[in-house]
Amino acid sequence: MKYFEPHVHMISRTTDDYERMAAAGIIGVVEPAFWQGQPRTSAGTFIDYFDALIGWERFRASQFGIRHYCTIGLNPKEANNIAMAEEVIKILPRYLAKDGVVAVGEVGYDDISNAEERFFAEQLQLAKAFELPVLVHTPHRDKVKGTERTLALIKEIGLNPEMVVVDHLNEITIDLVIDTGCWKGHSVYPETKMSEARMIELLKRYGTDKMIVNSAADWGVSDPLKVPKVGQAMLAAGYDTTEVEKVLFENPINFFAQSGRIAIADVTRPLIDQTQLHEDNSALRGQSPIIEAEAEQTS
Amino acid sequence: MSNNLNELALLLQKSCSSQQWQQFTTYQQQLKESHYALSNLQIILASLRRKVGSQSLSTSIDIDDGTVKHWKTDELARVYCILTTQYYHSHCADALLGQLYTQGDEYEREAILKGLWLLDPKGQKSTLAIDAARTNIVTLFSAIGQLNPYPARHFNQEAFNQLTLKTLFLGLDINCILGLKKRLNSSMSRMCFDYLRERIAANRAIPTSIWQAINLKHTPVAEDFFIQFLQNKNPQHHANILSSLKNQTIPATILSVLTKSEKKHLQAIPR
Numbered sequence: 001m002k003y004f005e006p007h008v009h010m011i012s013r014t015t016d017d018y019e020r021m022a023a024a025g026i027i028g029v030v031e032p033a034f035w036q037g038q039p040r041t042s043a044g045t046f047i048d049y050f051d052a053l054i055g056w057e058r059f060r061a062s063q064f065g066i067r068h069y070c071t072i073g074l075n076p077k078e079a080n081n082i083a084m085a086e087e088v089i090k091i092l093p094r095y096l097a098k099d100g101v102v103a104v105g106e107v108g109y110d111d112i113s114n115a116e117e118r119f120f121a122e123q124l125q126l127a128k129a130f131e132l133p134v135l136v137h138t139p140h141r142d143k144v145k146g147t148e149r150t151l152a153l154i155k156e157i158g159l160n161p162e163m164v165v166v167d168h169l170n171e172i173t174i175d176l177v178i179d180t181g182c183w184k185g186h187s188v189y190p191e192t193k194m195s196e197a198r199m200i201e202l203l204k205r206y207g208t209d210k211m212i213v214n215s216a217a218d219w220g221v222s223d224p225l226k227v228p229k230v231g232q233a234m235l236a237a238g239y240d241t242t243e244v245e246k247v248l249f250e251n252p253i254n255f256f257a258q259s260g261r262i263a264i265a266d267v268t269r270p271l272i273d274q275t276q277l278h279e280d281n282s283a284l285r286g287q288s289p290i291i292e293a294e295a296e297q298t299s
Numbered sequence: 300m301s302n303n304l305n306e307l308a309l310l311l312q313k314s315c316s317s318q319q320w321q322q323f324t325t326y327q328q329q330l331k332e333s334h335y336a337l338s339n340l341q342i343i344l345a346s347l348r349r350k351v352g353s354q355s356l357s358t359s360i361d362i363d364d365g366t367v368k369h370w371k372t373d374e375l376a377r378v379y380c381i382l383t384t385q386y387y388h389s390h391c392a393d394a395l396l397g398q399l400y401t402q403g404d405e406y407e408r409e410a411i412l413k414g415l416w417l418l419d420p421k422g423q424k425s426t427l428a429i430d431a432a433r434t435n436i437v438t439l440f441s442a443i444g445q446l447n448p449y450p451a452r453h454f455n456q457e458a459f460n461q462l463t464l465k466t467l468f469l470g471l472d473i474n475c476i477l478g479l480k481k482r483l484n485s486s487m488s489r490m491c492f493d494y495l496r497e498r499i500a501a502n503r504a505i506p507t508s509i510w511q512a513i514n515l516k517h518t519p520v521a522e523d524f525f526i527q528f529l530q531n532k533n534p535q536h537h538a539n540i541l542s543s544l545k546n547q548t549i550p551a552t553i554l555s556v557l558t559k560s561e562k563k564h565l566q567a568i569p570r
Binding site for chain 2: 054055093094097098099260261276277278
């Protein structure tokens with residue numbers, strides 16, 4: 001079984017995670033730009049962070065047989081520092097044009113403040129200009145209102161809903177999105193957000209079209225193996241492998257494929273060559289490098 | 300310059316589909332007509348791989364004592380766009396390359412390095428290029444170090460020698476360093492001989508092109524190794540040693556292990 005993880009913050013994870021994810025069948029990931037657990041204090045740190053997403057992290061993933069793509073955006077939490085946010089918005093265009101950047105994101109509301117709305121709207125306009133899909137974060141608090149305002153703003157900006165995935169949905173908020181044309185994202189967490197069993201119930205109730213599942217794993221207590229774990233739960237619930245791959249491989253890739261910068265045919269398991277370096281740096285610490293030849297490829 | 304631009308454009312057109320070429324000409328129009336803005340150029344450069352593809356060029360051209368060959372279409376398109384910007388907005392040209400290189404991704408950087416002999420004919424960005432040659436990313440290193448006239452024209456001796464040694468260290472062929480024979484010097488010969496000795500002592504494979512950077516006039520102690528590797532009949536070592544000897548005064552000890560036809564080929568002059 002092959003899986004695609006459409007929302008995971010690998011920069012916060014260890015090489016053990018990459019190894020376990022690859023062993024579980026994950027061959028591609030999308031890493032959305034997000035906040036880092038504490039507020040950044042200058043736009044310069046965003047530049048370094050974005051450069052890491054299109055550079056070092058992509059390289060690091062390749063060292064473990066995983067293809068890495070990313071989304072670029074100013075996250076809602078840091079949109080409230082207006083002076084800094086204005087600077088960050090100015091640097092976004094040159095990143096949105098880069099190869100491997102498959103969407104604008106994650107953007108949306110956190111506290112649902114005016115500043116958040118301003119920069120959310122500006123980034124939806126950027127998505128239109130660059131013909132990119134958008135990955136929208138829905139807030140942890142006041143989720144229903146945040147989701148409603150998200151959908152209203154998408155309409156107001158005139159963005160094609162097909163180009164939007166509304167993420168972190170649950171049993172309550174999915175009903176708001178179901179008839180809008182947007183894609184539906186679900187983050188399966190160890191405790192909060194969504195569980196494997198609840199996810200299966202949603203799939204039974206709403207079907208598998210435009211349904212997307214991710215782990216949203218980051219620097220907090222989270223599990224980057226949640227996508228394959230949902231796959232196992234789907235099989236146990238009677239879904240066949242074609243349906244599992246539709247939800248957990250094809251759907252997310254087809255959503256991001258609207259960028260023109262990723263396609264199902266591109267997402268194959270890359271050969272590992274751990275002798276390679278990036279900016280003089282290796283992901284190894286004295287271990288013997290793994291070098292795969294065609295015949296050794298596992299999937 | 301405008302003749303060069305025309306030749307490069309023709310080469311790109313021959314190597315692209317009509318749809319790719321049309322997209323490229325739209326970008327060209329934007330660059331000519333718009334007021335200079337780094338951000339616009341950066342967006343165009345970042346998009347070019349998707350718009351004109353990354354296929355090999357259909358042919359090659361000689362230009363400014365160099366050859367545009369072994370490039371991809373996106374690399375040629377990127378170099379062309381920067382040249383156009385330098386041409387139409389000459390007041391911004393000085394700062395342009397440094398900013399584009401620093402803020403480019405790996406493919407944009409490779410394109411700038413491959414085209415640096417055209418983009419920076421006076422060698423004003425040699426510091427950037429020397430720093431780029433310190434990378435361990437093989438593709439980036441190759442962009443400046445392999446089949447590129449820039450290092451031989453603009454690197455100082457120390458940097459050129461380091462480039463040569465690093466080429467060997469990365470397992471690449473120093474025959475692809477343009478201008479190597481002209482720039483060969485006693486320090487380079489000594490550095491490469493030391494590297495050869497280290498590899499032999501560690502019982503590791505010897506780069507077959509290493510002989511091209513060792514001159515017996517500068518490093519006579521290498522004579523025994525020349526003889527040893529001439530006799531072990533590895534065809535690649537053999538060919539590289541003969542090629543290296545072609546530019547040298549050959550000691551009698553080495554002449555004694557050469558065949559008649561090899562001597563004739565080298566027009567060998569005993570020392």
